[in-house]
C-alpha cells in the first residue's frame with residue numbers, strides 16, 4: 203500500500219487498542235445481522251413505511267425509547283470500563299488517553315443521548331394522550347427532531363472508531379478543547395453532534411409547549427392538566443430559553459477550532475471563561491430539563507398506586523413553575539472556584555439553596571399522597587419509592603456543594619461525582635424507568651413482568667448505593683474526578699473496590715431490565731381493558747395500544763383526573779355519560795414523509811464534513827438541507843382525512859362500539 | 860389536528876407576502892449595518908458595542924412584529940406572559956454574564 207494512503211487510513215480509522223478492534227468487529231457484525239434479518243424477513247418496506255417515515259407521535263416516542271436504551275447500554279459499558287480501571291490502584295486496563303475518551307463520551311452520551319431521548323420518549327407517548335389531542339402541534343417537525351437526534355447520536359458514536367473520539371470532558375472547556383491542545387476531529391465530532399441534536403431538542407421544546415397550550419381537549423383548563431403534562435411545560439420553557447446559550451457556545455468554539463478565531467483563547471482578547479459561563483447557562487437548566495419530567499412521572503405514579511388524588515395539586519404546579527424560573531438563576535454554582543468574586547458567588551449560592559424549597563414541597567406532597575392511601579407496590583411504584591431517599595440524599599449533598607466557600611474543598615472531587623450521579627440516576631433515570639414500566643402497556647398492549655422488574659430494581663438500587671456512597675468518602679479523602687489511576691497507600695483502594703462491585707450490580711440490574719422487555723414481549727400479561735392500573739388520567743380511557751388517531755371523538759373534560767371521576771360516577775350509577783358524546787366525524791391527520799429522515803442524513807453529512815474539515819461535504823450537506831426545506835415549503839398536500847367507516851371499523855375491533 | 864390550512868389562509872389574507880418580505884429585508888439591512896460599523900473601525904469601542912447592541916434589540920422587535928405577529932390574536936394573550944419571562948431571562952443572561960466576567964473588579 204502506498205505510504206500516504208496507509209497514513210490516511212491509520213488516522214481515519216482508530217487503531218492500536220484491542221477494545222477498539224472489538225468495537226469495530228461488533229459494529230460490523232451487528233450491522234450485517236440487522237441487514238440480514240431485514241432482508242430475510244422482507245421487512246425493508248415495512249421499516250420505511252411504518253417507522254422511518256412516520257409522523258405519529260406514539261411511534262416516534264417508541265423510537266426515542268429504543269434509542270435511549272441502546273445509548274444507555276453504550277454509556278453503561280463506558281461506566282463499567284471506567285470502574286474496572288479504578289477498581290485497584292495502579293491498574294493498566296485503560297491508558298490515560300483512552301480513559302479521557304471514555305469519561306467524555308460517557309458523560310455526553312448519558313446526558314444528551316440517554317436522558318434527553320428518554321424524556322422525549324415520554325413526552326411523545328404521553329402528552330397528546332393526556333390532553334385529549336390527536337397528535338402534537340407540528341407532527342412533521344416532531345419527526346425532524348427525532349431524526350436529528352438519531353443522526354447526531356450516530357455521529358458521536360462513530361468518533362470512537364473513525365477519527366478518534368472527543369477527550370476533553372462532557373463540558374469540553376477551552377483551552378483544553380481548543381485547536382491548540384486538542385488536534386484531530388474528536389472535539390469537532392462533539393461540537394457538531396451536540397449542535398445537531400440541539401436543533402432537534404429546541405424544536406421539540408417549541409412543539410410540546412405549543413401542543414399543550416393550544417391543543418387541549420375542550421374543558422381541560424390549565425389547572426386541570428395532569429401533573430406530568432405540567433412538568434413538560436416547565437421542561438419545554440427551560441429548553442427554549444437555555445439551548446440558545448449552548449448553541450452560541452458550541453458555534454463560537456467551532457469557529458475557534460476550524461477557522462482560527464479567538465473567542466475563547468487568551469490571545470487577541472479572547473476569554474475562555476466566557477465559554478464556561480455560556481456552557482452552564484445551558485448546563486444547569488439542562489439538569490432540570492431532565493429531572494422535571496421525572497417529577498411529573500412520580501406524581502402520576504404515586505396518585506395512581508395510592509388510589510388517591512395527588513396531595514396539594516396547586517402547590518405542585520406552583521413548585522414546578524418556581525423551579526423552572528429559579529433553576530435559571532443558579533448556573534455559577536458549577537464554577538464558584540473560577541473566582542468571580544464574593545458578590546457573584548453569594549448570590550448564586552443563595553439562589554441554589556432556594557431551589558431546595560419547592561423541591562421539598564414536592565417530596566412532602568408525594569409522601570402525603572401516599573399517607574393513608576391504598577398503596578400497591580408495582581414496578582413503577584418501586585422506582586418511585588426508591589427515588590425518594592435518593593433524592594433526599596442527593597438534595598442534601600447538593601446544598602452542601604452550594605455553600606460556595608466549602609465548595610472550594612470538594613469541587614471536582616468524587617464528592618461531586620457521587621452527588622450528581624445520585625440526582626441524575628436516582629432522579630432522572632429512576633423517573634424514566636418508572637415511566638417506562640407505567641406506560642409500557644399503553645405503548646405495546648402488554649405489561650412488563652413484575653417478578654423480573656422487582657429483581658432488576660433491587661440489583662440496581664442496592665448497586666447504586668454500594669457504588670456511589672463510598673465515592674462521597676473518596677471525595678472527602680481527596681480523590682479528584684477524571685483521573686485514570688491512583689497510587690497505593692492513600693487509603694482509596696477499598697472504597698474504589700466496593701464502588702466497582704456496586705457498578706457491576708447495577709449492570710446486572712440493567713441486563714434484567716432488558717431481559718424483561720424481551721421476556722414480556724412473549725409472555726407478558728396482555729392489557730385488554732386499556733386501563734390496566736385503574737388509573738386516573740385520559741390516556742387510560744383509550745385502548746392499549748391507542749389507535750393511530752388516538753381519540754375517535756375528542757372528550758370533554760370538566761375536572762381534574764377526569765377519567766377517574768368518570769369511572770367513579772359510572773360505578774355509582776350516577777351517570778351513564780361516556781367520553782364519546784358526539785358522533786364520529788372524519789379525522790384530519792398528517793401524512794407520513796421520508797424527508798425528516800433524509801434531513802437527518804444531510805445534517806450527518808454536514809457534521810462529518812466539519813469533523814474532518816472536508817468542506818465540500820459541508821456545502822453539499824447544507825445545499826441538500828436547503829433543497830429539502832424548499833420542497834417542504836411548496837408541499838400543499840400534507841394531510842388526509844380518515845373516513846368515518848374506517849374509524850368505526852377500528853373502534854369495533856377494539857370492542858368499543 | 861385542527862385544520863392548519865385554514866389558519867394559514869387567514870394570515871395570508873390579512874398580510875399577503877409583503878410583511879414578512881419587508882421584515883426579511885429590514886433584518887438583513889440591520890445586520891449589514893452592524894458588520895459595516897465594525898469593519899469601519901471609526902467608532903470608539905464602547906460606542907461600537909452600544910450601537911451594535913441597540914441594533915440587536917431592534918432585530919428582536921422586527922422578529923416579534925413582522926414574523927411572529929405578537930399584536931394579532933383573537934384569544935387571550937397568553938404569549939405576553941411567556942414573552943415577559945423570555946425578556947427577563949435574556950436580560951438575566953446578559954447582565955449577569957457581564958457581572959460575572961468582571962471577576963470581582965467592582966469595589967467591595
Ligand code: HEM
Nearest residue numbers: 281284305306309312313317371372626683684685705708
Ligand atoms: C451504572 C451507572 C453509572 C456509573 C457506574 C457511572 C460511573 C461514572 C464514572 C466512573 C465517571 C468518571 C469519573 C471521572 O473519572 O471523573 C462518570 C462520569 C460522569 N457520569 Fe456517570 N456513571 C453511571 C451513570 C450515569 C448516568 C445515568 C449519567 C447521566 C444521566 C451519568 C453522567 C455522568 C457525567 C455527566 C459524567 C462526567 C463526565 C466528565 O467528567 O466529563 N452517569 N460516571
Ligand SMILES: [Cu+2]
Nearest residue numbers: 486533535536
Ligand atoms: Cu447546576
